Amino acid sequence: MRILIIGGAGMVGRKLAERLAKDGRLGTREISHLTLQDVVAAEKPAGAKVAVDIVTGDLSDPASAPKLVASKPDVIFHLAAIVSGEAELEFDKGYRINLDGTRYLLEAVRQAGNKPRVVFTSSIAVFGAPFPDKIGDEFFTTPLTSYGTQKAIGELLLADYTRKGFLDGVGIRLPTICVRPGKPNKAASGFFSNIMREPLAGLEANLPVSEDVRHWHASPRSAVGFLLHAATIEGDKIGLRRNLSMPGLSVTVGEQIAALRRVAGDKVAARITRIPDPAIVKIVDGWPRNFETKRAQALGFAAESSFEEIIKVHIDDELGGRIV
Amino acid sequence: MRILIIGGAGMVGRKLAERLAKDGRLGTREISHLTLQDVVAAEKPAGAKVAVDIVTGDLSDPASAPKLVASKPDVIFHLAAIVSGEAELEFDKGYRINLDGTRYLLEAVRQAGNKPRVVFTSSIAVFGAPFPDKIGDEFFTTPLTSYGTQKAIGELLLADYTRKGFLDGVGIRLPTICVRPGKPNKAASGFFSNIMREPLAGLEANLPVSEDVRHWHASPRSAVGFLLHAATIEGDKIGLRRNLSMPGLSVTVGEQIAALRRVAGDKVAARITRIPDPAIVKIVDGWPRNFETKRAQALGFAAESSFEEIIKVHIDDELGGRIV
Numbered sequence: 001m002r003i004l005i006i007g008g009a010g011m012v013g014r015k016l017a018e019r020l021a022k023d024g025r026l027g028t029r030e031i032s033h034l035t036l037q038d039v040v041a042a043e044k045p046a047g048a049k050v051a052v053d054i055v056t057g058d059l060s061d062p063a064s065a066p067k068l069v070a071s072k073p074d075v076i077f078h079l080a081a082i083v084s085g086e087a088e089l090e091f092d093k094g095y096r097i098n099l100d101g102t103r104y105l106l107e108a109v110r111q112a113g114n115k116p117r118v119v120f121t122s123s124i125a126v127f128g129a130p131f132p133d134k135i136g137d138e139f140f141t142t143p144l145t146s147y148g149t150q151k152a153i154g155e156l157l158l159a160d161y162t163r164k165g166f167l168d169g170v171g172i173r174l175p176t177i178c179v180r181p182g183k184p185n186k187a188a189s190g191f192f193s194n195i196m197r198e199p200l201a202g203l204e205a206n207l208p209v210s211e212d213v214r215h216w217h218a219s220p221r222s223a224v225g226f227l228l229h230a231a232t233i234e235g236d237k238i239g240l241r242r243n244l245s246m247p248g249l250s251v252t253v254g255e256q257i258a259a260l261r262r263v264a265g266d267k268v269a270a271r272i273t274r275i276p277d278p279a280i281v282k283i284v285d286g287w288p289r290n291f292e293t294k295r296a297q298a299l300g301f302a303a304e305s306s307f308e309e310i311i312k313v314h315i316d317d318e319l320g321g322r323i324v
Numbered sequence: 325m326r327i328l329i330i331g332g333a334g335m336v337g338r339k340l341a342e343r344l345a346k347d348g349r350l351g352t353r354e355i356s357h358l359t360l361q362d363v364v365a366a367e368k369p370a371g372a373k374v375a376v377d378i379v380t381g382d383l384s385d386p387a388s389a390p391k392l393v394a395s396k397p398d399v400i401f402h403l404a405a406i407v408s409g410e411a412e413l414e415f416d417k418g419y420r421i422n423l424d425g426t427r428y429l430l431e432a433v434r435q436a437g438n439k440p441r442v443v444f445t446s447s448i449a450v451f452g453a454p455f456p457d458k459i460g461d462e463f464f465t466t467p468l469t470s471y472g473t474q475k476a477i478g479e480l481l482l483a484d485y486t487r488k489g490f491l492d493g494v495g496i497r498l499p500t501i502c503v504r505p506g507k508p509n510k511a512a513s514g515f516f517s518n519i520m521r522e523p524l525a526g527l528e529a530n531l532p533v534s535e536d537v538r539h540w541h542a543s544p545r546s547a548v549g550f551l552l553h554a555a556t557i558e559g560d561k562i563g564l565r566r567n568l569s570m571p572g573l574s575v576t577v578g579e580q581i582a583a584l585r586r587v588a589g590d591k592v593a594a595r596i597t598r599i600p601d602p603a604i605v606k607i608v609d610g611w612p613r614n615f616e617t618k619r620a621q622a623l624g625f626a627a628e629s630s631f632e633e634i635i636k637v638h639i640d641d642e643l644g645g646r647i648v
Contacts, residue, residue, distance in 0.1 A: 144564065
């Protein structure tokens with residue numbers, strides 16, 4: 001089978017590509033070709049068992065999507081997006097890539113005619129405060145960012161193209177991915193990962209909010225698991241409501257830190273500084289805190305059940321099992 | 325103030341234009357200009373107290389919206405749409421007019437820079453079965469038609485453009501408008517009106533479903549009332565959740581007929597024939613039946629509270645008070 005990953009150079013795309021290249025199969029089917037698309041050249045996974053093509057291009061160019069799907073991939077992972085902060089600052093760019101780009105892709109797939117599974121990564125940003133204690137599967141989408149709006153529109157298009165039989169879409173709303181590997185970045189959500197990753201690597205990291213802030217997390221390994229499951233699940237089991245909030249773990253920052261202390265000790269936890277940042281406090285205040293993801297769980301999607309587990313995934317997958 | 329009605333030749337657009345032209349004011353403000361746009365020339369309301377311009381054009385032409393808003397109207401009513409059945413048969417045309425056309429309009433308004441109130445008519449078609457007994461204000465939008473998808477996307481765009489301060493939008497989800505004046509048409513929902521309007525005019529009409537079918541109605545007069553209220557309500561009172569299900573009346577077809585009998589007598593009600601149509605039965609089965617519209621009611625939107633009232637509105641407004 002042929003697999004196309006759009007947004008293959010991003011953190012989740014890279015991990016997904018590594019996993020597929022290593023497994024050489026998706027579900028019961030052998031992979032013949034894996035194409036990794038992004039605006040910058042994705043890295044070819046080391047030791048790939050399958051043919052890997054690296055393609056660079058801009059999905060907001062109407063000529064891009066038809067070329068990408070000309071080989072009629074069996075499964076398409078659409079992970080490409082302008083992230084939340086940038087889409088908020090650059091209104092036109094966000095709509096051009098996150099909305100137009102997605103529409104070009106769906107339309108190109110329709111024209112190609114082979115009805116592939118299309119896995120679309122949506123986001124909990126489709127929801128906007130005020131929320132119930134737990135956001136259920138039938139809660140409405142009233143995003144408070146342009147990014148969330150664009151993702152919610154992508155979900156609607158995916159469902160309609162699926163209903164019309166043009167493709168076989170599954171949209172998954174990812175929790176905040178934690179512990180995110182790499183360097184600290186300026187995303188408002190960055191601290192959730194920073195305060196775990198940096199201390200584990202022997203460095204200081206700042207907590208800009210209070211310890212009672214609650215948020216919704218899953219590990220990068222779970223994110224890849226969601227994508228693989230979304231790619232292989234039977235469409236009939238999902239029905240016409242094609243967009244699903246993924247399972248995750250609802251914890252407070254205080255619970256994150258307590259888990260870090262249990263896993264790595266007081267010395268590591270002491271590397272967290274506490275300088276409040278009112279701007280981040282305000283942004284985080286509008287974010288979802290907890291979900292009830294009955295549908296996704298009934299369909300077999302699963303995430304971590306403790307934050308210790310999330311930390312251990314990071315230590316295993318990123319630090320070779322070793323804490324500084 | 326200047327008012328622009330996009331879709332001014334349709335049934336609701338015509339009634340709205342007549343009301344505005346007759347009143348000469350909207351809320352506390354005097355109307356100087358009223359522009360009626362549609363793909364066909366709208367009729368100029370008789371005895372208009374205000375200057376009326378008739379403009380023909382196609383909103384799916386990117387050049388159309390910038391011209392329409394060049395005079396910086398203070399209030400824009402966006403009623404134009406390819407209807408449900410046609411959008412389902414003509415996928416590209418539906419998206420071109422209902423999605424692209426709406427986006428061109430919002431973008432042209434943003435570029436004009438005067439931040440007008442934009443009243444967008446959405447539809448209960450944004451909801452898709454299965455439903456709770458009553459669809460509440462926070463129920464999710466999973467449309468089962470392309471039309472419903474396009475309206476749900478329009479709602480999301482309207483809310484985002486409002487949140488960004490580019491315009492001041494209010495989206496209203498209209499119930500099925502009943503009793504719809506004019507000739508019977510092929511819309512699957514047509515019979516709800518046909519079985520009232522035709523017998524009142526001395527003609528037969530067929531009921532293609534069983535009498536226990538329940539549906540959600542408001543009169544054309546209420547629809548105009550919703551639009552006027554949406555045009556004048558304070559935006560701050562609405563907050564950022566800019567799309568509202570309008571109040572209506574949930575009745576069964578049997579209750580409609582009983583009301584007709586009470587208002588117009590057995591002779592009129594006997595003009596209803598009963599030949600089942602399995603295709604219409606199936607379509608209607610997926611439609612919303614009842615709503616709980618707390619938010620809209622708290623904001624002052626109001627509809628009829630009995631079907632007798634809906635029938636009497638028709639007799640007053642369309643039949644000059646006279647039943648055949």
